[in-house]
Amino acid sequence: MGKTKFLFPILVVAVVVALSSIFIVDEREKALVLRFGQIKQVRVEPGLGFKVPMLDEVVRYEDRILSLETPVIEVTPADDRRLEVDAFVLYRIADVRQFRQALAAGGEREAAIQLNDILDGQIRAVLGSQGVTSNTILSPERAGLMNQIRNRADSRAKALGLEVVDVRLRQTNLPEQNFDATLQRMIAEREREATDERARGREAAQRVTATADRTYEEILSEARRDARIIEGEADAERNKIFAQAYAQxxxxxxxxxxxxxxxxSLTGNNSSMVLSPDxxxxxxxxxxxxxxxxxxxxxx
Structure with a gap:
């Protein structure tokens, strides 16, 4: 009976120690085992893990794709037409060791802050680069610009242990104070294009009219020439017949x-003629x- 009293507490302590040395990694997680702040284990696969009780600490991180919405930023494309844009970003923790070393205890909140700074710079750099106008941003070429932003942001996010999966530009608006001025400039540009088109149309019409007039004169001149030739030939034939008749x-x-x-001479109602008798x-x-x-x- 006395031995049982001692064995039971020992058994309980052993069970507690055994349980505290086991941890479970979920399929939606990645885990680090830290000992006095130093990384001892990296667990990226789901399942059971073991640690030293009282000494090791298990830190868990999301293995799922995370999202981030950037605040509205103002960019100036190559045509100096300022735009307000914001982006929706999908990212994930690719290298949990690098993530821990880069952000220490900051975790996912600090990662979102630094990733937002990276995206802010890359959005400004891509949308403000040479050859990118506001029309380009609003055209189907927008997809290519988003891929450029994603690639550039991903290359810089690797230093944080992050992978940028996708970047999507959401709203692209004109600043309120520039809306009226931009609208008037767009109207003026369209009016200038319409004036140019009308001028080109009038020029084309004049060319067509001039060509038609020249063709008309050429055809008429050729017809008159042919008519004179035919008349001359007819007169010659007539004179030939008259000459033959006269000769007979x-x-x-x-x-x-x-x-x-x-x-x-004596046709019509008036058949009177006044002539000399001879x-x-x-x-x-x-x-x-x-x-x-x-x-x-x-x-x-």
């Missing part, structure tokens, strides 16, 4: 031409000339 019978040809002249116009209407013409016609 000159007297009959003159008679035929006189009748044609009478027909054209005019040659009515030679073939006289009896002697008419008889001669009849004889010539009969001979033909």
């Amino acid at each position: 019978d000159a007297e009959f040809f003159e008679f035929y031409r006189s009748l044609a002249a009478y027909e054209h 005019s040659e116009f009515f030679n073939y209407l006289r009896s002697d000339q008419g008889a001669a013409a009849n004889r010539a016609s009969a001979a033909q």
Whole structure:
């Protein structure tokens, strides 16, 4: 009975010591075993771990992806149009040993503060770099800018044992005091572009009109030239026919031409003509000339 009284407390102490030397690492955690502030173990895999009771301390850190929202900062792109932007950042503790050594007892709160400072500088550096305008930030090229910010921030966050998983620019707004001025400048730019477009349109219309006028004159000139050629050829053919007819019978040809002249002259309601009695116009209407013409016609 006396031995039992001594064994029971010893057994209890042994159980307590055994339990205090065991710790469990959850799958959502990473753990460090510290002894007097010095790192003795790094546990990144879930499961049971062992430590020296009363001497070792287990410090746990999140192994899940953490988020951070940066405060609104003002950036000045290459076109000097100031913008207010803020970002949403996803990060995780990649190297728990480096994290502890870099931040000591600051932990995740200190990590968020330093990471925010890193992002502030990298957002200003990327969005304020040469060739990046406000239109670029608001265009589909925005994704490439966010990747640049993530890569640059990740390279600097490695010194803290952190990995920057993603960076997203959320709001991109104009400062209130610059909104009206920027709006007026945008309106002026659009009006100038519209004026330039109208001027180019008028210039193009003038070129088209000038080309059409020149083509019209060329076609008309060619048509007139062809018409004169055809008229000349027709006149030549007509004169040739007249010459052949005249050569066959000159007297009959003159008679035929006189009748044609009478027909054209004595048309309409007014068939009166005032001529000299000895005019040659009515030679073939006289009896002697008419008889001669009849004889010539009969001979033909």
